[in-house]
Amino acid sequence: MENRANLDNITIVLHRPHFPENIGAAARAAKNMGIHRLVVVDPLDCDLTRMLKMATHAAEDVIGQMEVYDDLREALAPYQYIIGTTARTGSHRRTVLDPRQVAEKVVDLSRNNQIAVLFGPENRGLANRELKYCHCLVTIPTSDAFSSLNLAQAVMVMAYEIFRAGAAVPETFTPKLASSYELEAMYDHLKETLTKIHFVNPENPDYWMQSLRRFFSRIGLQAREVKIIRGICRQIDWYCDQRLTGPSAPDSER
Template sequence: MKPVRAFLDNIAVVLHRPHFPENIGAAARAAKNMGIRRLIVVDPLDCDLTRILKMATHAAEDVVATMEIYDNLREALGSFQYIIGTTARTGSQRRTIMDPRDIARRVVSISRTNKTALLFGPENRGLANRELKYCHALVTIPTSQEFASLNLAQAVMIMTYEIFRAAEQPPESFTPKLATSFELEAMYDHLQETLAKIHFVNPENPEYWMRSLRRFFSRIGLQAREVKIIRGICRQIEWYGEKMAFEAVRQVRAQDKGIDSISCLD
């Protein structure tokens, strides 16, 4: 069981804006059932510890005791190198969505060397596009069309169960250490700013144009060194743009001086 423990120690359950303390407690219990001990809660509407512990039971008290609470999602995900978003909705703005069993095998491979987050949205609406942008992959839990709604803790249990089972027979494939979400988001901010300056993206709606780039880089899986290279390219583009702008101003001033000299001679 030691190899399983090693994989699971790198995995965390992240609850974004949960509405009810009971769901936080039940999610903590579900995660503990499947060997995952790290729980992160982001901007909860109610974090009544008594109600959380009532559903977590004494068995998952340690998970609740070490539970991390953040005000915003970007900060909460900053240290993770691979993030999976759960969603029940599909559409043109949501890239290829995987099955829990398939994503579980990928998670086990990646989590050998990378911190991985399972991201769950609010009970009433799930994750919005502005939150899913942080994710490297999306997953939907198949359900009956007659009643597709899942309780938050149920969704946590299904996802963590599939990962637990996949970890019992870890794949031989190896995923190198990836860049953290903090590093990636700084790169995306820098890239967006640079591309807006050269009018490659529409400055009025840059997020729309950045989605394709996010999907592209998520498929590749960037390492920290590659993120630094991309940011270095951005700096070079900015430097070259400033140099050309300075040269253009210098030429205009030179022309103006030439015209003034001719006027003096006249």
């Protein structure tokens, strides 16, 4: 699927993850959304077998190309824009955006800049000394009843929003609408027919037609649909004339 974001310029950075299974699951989530670059900083356990078990065969390449650093500052050095994820907000922290707002910024920035999305340890998240490297902060909204997210879940939410924001808008079919000439002829015909069957007040039919005009304007009639409505009117006209003058053949065009 074509994406306006340059996903090759986006990297998921995991700072001090505790469990290799979470690294593997994060790699899988990132690849699901077209992100292939993963950086791990000072992991507590780097068991490759346990990582690959959660990454599955599909994301083996993300684990295989994963970069591992001992120091966060060094790991973040190549990036021009760093997004820090945090569940904690407060008066001492900068303005915190939601994932969709951040994703919209990333689409344009990713074309000419290296972007890092930084996640903290599972037990406490990122501290202020780590968030100082970030250009913006983001919090994933959750229910107050249970706000804790698994690391891989958080990676998936952020990766999904970036992918979604950059997704090309599919072309939609726009039908050719009826012309004003066709519509006005239809309204004249409707007014005549509805007056004939006493559906509208013959003393002021234009007033009663206003509601029908508004109704059809909201729909946006196509020329084919105008012909159908006029065909219904002709059939009503024929039926009314038949009642008054006796049987005759209806108009062949309906």
